[in-house]
Amino acid sequence: MLKIINLILSIGLLLASSLVFADGHKLKVGMITTLSGGGSGLGIDVRDGFMLAVKDSKDIEVVIEDDQRKPDIAVQLADKMIQSEKVDVLTGIIWSNLAMAVVPAAVSQGKFYLSPNAGPSALAGKGCHENYFNVAWQNDNLHEAAGGHANSAGFKNTFILAPNYPAGKDALTGFKRYFKGSLAGEIYTKLGQTDYAVEIAQIRASKADSVFFFLPGGMGIGFMKQYAQSGIEIPVVGPAFSFDQGILKAVGEAALGVKNTSQWSKDLDNKANKKFVSDFQNEYGRLPSLYASQGYDTGKLLMSAMEKASVKDMGSFREALRSADFDSTRGQFSFSSNHHPIQDIYVREVIKEGDILTNKIVSVGLKDHSNAYVSQCSM
Amino acid sequence: MTAELLIEQLLNGLQFGFMLFLMSAGLTLIFGVMGLINLAHGSFYMIGAFSAAATFAFFNSFWLSLFASFSSAAVVGVIVEKTIIRKLYNRDHLDQVLVTFALILFFSELIRWIFGAFPLYLDVPKILNGSIEIFDGIYYSKYRLFIIFVGLIIATFLFFLIGKTNLGIQIRAGQYDREMISALGVNISKLYTLLFGIGAALAGLAGALIGTIQSVEVGMGEPILILAFVIIVIGGIGSIKGALIASLLVGLVDTLGRFLIPWVLQTITNPSDAMSIGSAIGSMLIYILMAIILILRPTGLYGKILS
Numbered sequence: 001m002l003k004i005i006n007l008i009l010s011i012g013l014l015l016a017s018s019l020v021f022a023d024g025h026k027l028k029v030g031m032i033t034t035l036s037g038g039g040s041g042l043g044i045d046v047r048d049g050f051m052l053a054v055k056d057s058k059d060i061e062v063v064i065e066d067d068q069r070k071p072d073i074a075v076q077l078a079d080k081m082i083q084s085e086k087v088d089v090l091t092g093i094i095w096s097n098l099a100m101a102v103v104p105a106a107v108s109q110g111k112f113y114l115s116p117n118a119g120p121s122a123l124a125g126k127g128c129h130e131n132y133f134n135v136a137w138q139n140d141n142l143h144e145a146a147g148g149h150a151n152s153a154g155f156k157n158t159f160i161l162a163p164n165y166p167a168g169k170d171a172l173t174g175f176k177r178y179f180k181g182s183l184a185g186e187i188y189t190k191l192g193q194t195d196y197a198v199e200i201a202q203i204r205a206s207k208a209d210s211v212f213f214f215l216p217g218g219m220g221i222g223f224m225k226q227y228a229q230s231g232i233e234i235p236v237v238g239p240a241f242s243f244d245q246g247i248l249k250a251v252g253e254a255a256l257g258v259k260n261t262s263q264w265s266k267d268l269d270n271k272a273n274k275k276f277v278s279d280f281q282n283e284y285g286r287l288p289s290l291y292a293s294q295g296y297d298t299g300k301l302l303m304s305a306m307e308k309a310s311v312k313d314m315g316s317f318r319e320a321l322r323s324a325d326f327d328s329t330r331g332q333f334s335f336s337s338n339h340h341p342i343q344d345i346y347v348r349e350v351i352k353e354g355d356i357l358t359n360k361i362v363s364v365g366l367k368d369h370s371n372a373y374v375s376q377c378s379m
Numbered sequence: 380m381t382a383e384l385l386i387e388q389l390l391n392g393l394q395f396g397f398m399l400f401l402m403s404a405g406l407t408l409i410f411g412v413m414g415l416i417n418l419a420h421g422s423f424y425m426i427g428a429f430s431a432a433a434t435f436a437f438f439n440s441f442w443l444s445l446f447a448s449f450s451s452a453a454v455v456g457v458i459v460e461k462t463i464i465r466k467l468y469n470r471d472h473l474d475q476v477l478v479t480f481a482l483i484l485f486f487s488e489l490i491r492w493i494f495g496a497f498p499l500y501l502d503v504p505k506i507l508n509g510s511i512e513i514f515d516g517i518y519y520s521k522y523r524l525f526i527i528f529v530g531l532i533i534a535t536f537l538f539f540l541i542g543k544t545n546l547g548i549q550i551r552a553g554q555y556d557r558e559m560i561s562a563l564g565v566n567i568s569k570l571y572t573l574l575f576g577i578g579a580a581l582a583g584l585a586g587a588l589i590g591t592i593q594s595v596e597v598g599m600g601e602p603i604l605i606l607a608f609v610i611i612v613i614g615g616i617g618s619i620k621g622a623l624i625a626s627l628l629v630g631l632v633d634t635l636g637r638f639l640i641p642w643v644l645q646t647i648t649n650p651s652d653a654m655s656i657g658s659a660i661g662s663m664l665i666y667i668l669m670a671i672i673l674i675l676r677p678t679g680l681y682g683k684i685l686s
Contacts, residue, residue, distance in 0.1 A: 036487065037598035040496040164658050186650055187641075188658045192602060194593040197391040197523065198638050204518070205384040221498055221594035229503060229520045229592065231510035250498035250594055 027311045028061045029054075029302070030081035032074055032102065033092035035066035039217040041246040042094045042291050043067075046116045048284055049292035050091070052276075053299025055283075059306065063087060069094075071101040078102045082109055088311040089114060091298055094291075096120040096139060096167035097191075107131040110314070112321070116298040117291060119340060120166040121173070125376035128338045131314075133321055135301055136294040137263055138340045138371035139167045140174030142239035145261035145345040145365035146212055147178030150237055153259070156181040159208035161199055163215065164188035171214035171239070177372065184208030189215070194222040200230045210234055216241035221250045228254035237261075240359070243350050245289035248357040255350045255357060263345050264293040264330050265361045272300075272327035287358065293329045300326040336370045338377035345369050383517050388638050389631070394523045396630025397530025401585035402603055403610040403622045404537055405578025411617015412553045413571050415467060416475045419459070419482035420582055420607065421600025427452040427583025428590030428599060429490055432499035441504035445587055452583020453576045460575040465568070483601070491597050498596040501587070526588055533581065537619050550574065554617045554683070609665060613672050615682025624680060629665050636664040 031050065034043035047064060054060045063085050067074040074093065081087045089112045093099045099118035106113050107129040115134040123129075124138045150158055158181055162168035168188060176183075184206040187199055200223075203211055211234060215223050220242025227236065240262030243255055266277055266287060276296055280288040288296075304326035309316035324334050334342045345366045348359040406420050427448035434440075434447035459482065467475045503522045510518040541547040549570055552560045561567040586600065593599070610629055614621025641657025648656070672680065 035496070036491070037601075040491075040597065041498065044496050164655060169655075186654055188654050190658065190662050194599075194602075195395065195589075197394065197520075198388060198634055201384055201387040201391060202638065204387070205381060218498055218594035218596050218599075222592065225502070226520070226592050229509065229522055231518055231520075246497050247594075250500045250596075252500050252502055 026059050026061070027089065027302075027306055028063065028085065028087045030078075030085060030087035030090045031062055031064045031092035032067050032077045032081070032090065032098075033064070034069045034094050035064075037068050039069050039094065042117070042217055043092070045246055045289045045291035046092060046094065046295035046298075049280070049288065049295025049297075050116065050299040051295075052280055052283055052292075053296045054303060057303055057306075060302070064092075067093070067098060069098070071098050074098040074102050075105075078106055082106065082111060088112065089302065091116055091302075093118050095165070096170070097165045099123065100166060103132055104129070112311070112314075112317070114298050114302060114321075116294045118167065119170075121170045121373055122166065124338050124340055124371055125373035128373075128377035128379050130318060130339075130379055133301075133335065133339045134341065135298045136341070137343075137345075138373065139170035140177065141345060141366075141369060141371060142241075142261045142263065143171045143174030143212075143214060144178045144372075145347070145369070146237050146239055147175040149259060149261060149347050149365055150175075150210060150212060151178070151180050153210070153235075153237070155179075155210040155235075155237075157184045157208050158182075158210045158212050159184045159186075159203045159206050160212045161185075161187040161189060161215075162213065163191040163193070163219065165191045167216075168214060174372075175212055175214075179212075189219075192219065194218060196223045196226050199223075200226055200232065203234075204230065204232055208234060211236045213238050214241065217247065221247050224251045224254045224258075235259075240264075240290050240348065243348070243359060244291065245287045245358065246291070248350065248359075252357075256352065258350050259362070260348050260350070260359070261345055261365050262290055262348050262359070263341070263343050264290045265346055265348050265359055267360050268329065268331060268346075270327075270329070270331045273329040273331070276329045287356070297326075297328050297330070297333070300328070332368070336374050338371070338374050338379060340371050340373075342368055342370045386514070386517055387519060388634055390519055390523070390527070392631035392634035393627065394527050394530075394630070395634055396627035397527050397534075398585060398589060399603070399606055399610055399630055400530055400623050400626035401533060401581050401588075402607040403614070403626055404533070404619055405581040406607050407611040407614065407617055407619065407622045408550065408574055409578045410611060412550055412574055413468060414557075415464065416472050416479065417464075417578075418476060418479040418604065419486065420578065421604035422483050422486035423452045423456055423579040423582035424586035424589075424600035424603060425490060425597070426455055426486065427586030428501070428595045429494055429499065429586075430583070431587035431590060432501045432595045433494070435501050436499070441502070441507075441591070444501065445584070448587030449580040449584040452586070453580035456579025456583075457572055457576045459579075460572050464575060465571070468571070487597050494597075496597060498594040501591045501595050503591055522592060529584075529588065533584075534623055541619055546570075546573070606665070609669050611679075613669050613679055615676075615679030617683070618679070618681035621679055621681030629668070632668055633661075633665050637661040640664075 065077045091114045094117045096118040112131045117136050119134045119138045162171040240260045243260040305320035308320035311317050346361045347363045347365045349362045430451035431444035431448040434444040507522045510520045610625040614625030641654050644653035644657045
């Protein structure tokens with residue numbers, strides 16, 4: 001008798017659980033991001049922004065893992081998430097070298113990948129894929145705007161430097177694509193390098209009239225402090241990565257007045273952004289950075305697609321993602337044919353609000369900017 | 380390329396070398412005398428930098444934060460030695476590596492738990508701010524000169540300590556025959572604790588000095604730890620003199636390599652390629668140096684000859 005009851009019960013349970021799975025609007029997200037070691041501030045901001053966006057959704061389950069900024073670990077985590085966690089969507093990677101290791105394999109296994117940060121040119125051009133969407137920018141974008149800004153600021157002879165990894169190469173390519181002056185020097189530094197005495201000495205000797213640098217995270221903190229120490233007076237320009245909210249405090253006064261380019265800023269005047277900035281502050285007790293805004297937009301995009309289609313129906317889910325029907329913190333937002341954003345890129349200036357260093361928008365650098373790799377993508 | 384640039388780069392190399400010396404001096408003593416592979420040495424570097432940043436945020440004084448850096452690292456070092464490291468002296472190197480690696484993870488998490496994952500702020504004092512004209516037309520950062528100066532003082536202090544004091548005799552004796560000096564009535568466990576504390580303090584001081592011009596963040600100690608191990612291998616394990624010479628050698632080779640190799644390559648290929656090939660070779664250079672030295676002198680420059 002007991003056996004029969006047991007049997008009935010287990011059949012019941014089985015049915016119940018299959019009912020849950022039948023509900024197609026449930027979705028499982030695997031987030032692989034940098035949460036420890038150097039550069040963890042970036043991953044934490046992306047995670048917090050994303051979690052804030054999906055906070056009220058009961059249908060999204062998020063699995064979060066730390067890649068420690070190591071490509072091999074990111075690959076292992078991706079395998080685990082795809083094979084044993086059975087996630088539907090992957091997201092979270094900060095660094096382009098990690099994205100290059102994970103994304104192609106993940107999308108070819110029929111998973112969606114929404115990039116909240118890394119946008120290497122290889123994945124925008126020949127390596128583009130229908131299941132890969134970048135919600136932040138193509139790597140070159142902010143640097144292209146910086147090149148444009150350098151022209152309008154009247155710089156003629158610029159010294160440029162970036163770390164030696166995919167995003168660093170994209171950065172200098174992007175800058176050179178728009179900058180019309182000549183180059184006083186071009187240096188690739190080691191990824192993760194924090195001492196720039198050697199490079200700063202070369203800048204001093206080069207007789208440049210300005211410096212462009214892309215050194216995200218802790219690298220930029222070291223560079224800015226040492227640059228301020230060196231007594232070199234020529235102006236610097238850079239993308240927002242070295243002047244974002246998470247690290248401005250650590251850079252200190254050395255950053256004051258520096259022009260930097262960004263697709264997002266705290267003071268962007270639209271409803272979604274105002275709500276995001278105040279919600280983020282309430283939730284985490286700090287100001288959001290551009291990474292947080294990218295994580296948040298990624299979450300909102302995902303939810304907008306879930307309202308339209310089930311992730312099991314990959315074709316319609318992809319269409320729903322492609323329509324980008326959500327209120328971005330950046331205002332205008334749409335996808336180009338290679339699934340990268342078309343958006344405005346602003347020039348910001350580092351200012352002091354009370355005691356806090358932050359950014360304010362001074363002008364629009366590039367309007368409705370897409371990317372240079374659209375034609376190389378056969379999608 | 381001008382002479383000014385070359386001189387500035389030489390100074391950069393020296394400064395980097397002295398910085399590495401602060402890290403490797405403690406490491407080589409601990410390895411040489413106590414026979415302990417201490418991977419957690421980078422954690423003391425980080426602890427020094429974070430306690431300096433915390434003190435700076437509170438008192439806004441650079442000098443006080445410098446003091447906080449080595450004293451707190453020393454205290455943590457002594458506690459760690461007395462509670463954990465002490466049990467490892469008779470174990471083999473694998474156990475030591477595992478435990479001290481666990482300590483790295485522990486301290487990184489602890490620091491993140493206390494201070495958060497975002498980099499902290501630490502700034503140069505007014506008196507060392509900016510640069511100074513040392514020769515005609517050659518400007519150099521005052522703070523970097525200060526680091527060279529501190530490195531020189533510490534090196535002198537260590538040579539005096541090892542060469543001229545009673546403690547130094549015990550340390551040197553301990554390197555050659557641990558059992559014999561304890562049989563002679565030297566309290567070996569006290570000596571080990573002291574030595575470990577000194578090593579940790581030097582690492583902490585280095586962390587604060589470097590954190591001031593770089594970034595104070597979790598995991599900052601590991602990249603420099605690798606270089607410190609390269610140095611003690613080149614210099615010969617246990618030798619302070621070897622550590623000093625190897626530090627300066629590595630500092631100069633790394634700095635000048637990063638700068639000269641791309642410059643030389645530019646004469647044969649276009650600047651962009653020269654830069655990427657050059658920076659790749661530049662970062663290999665110290666390992667090539669290590670390999671060459673180990674081929675010529677398998678125990679390092681000043682290592683004891685293995686019997």
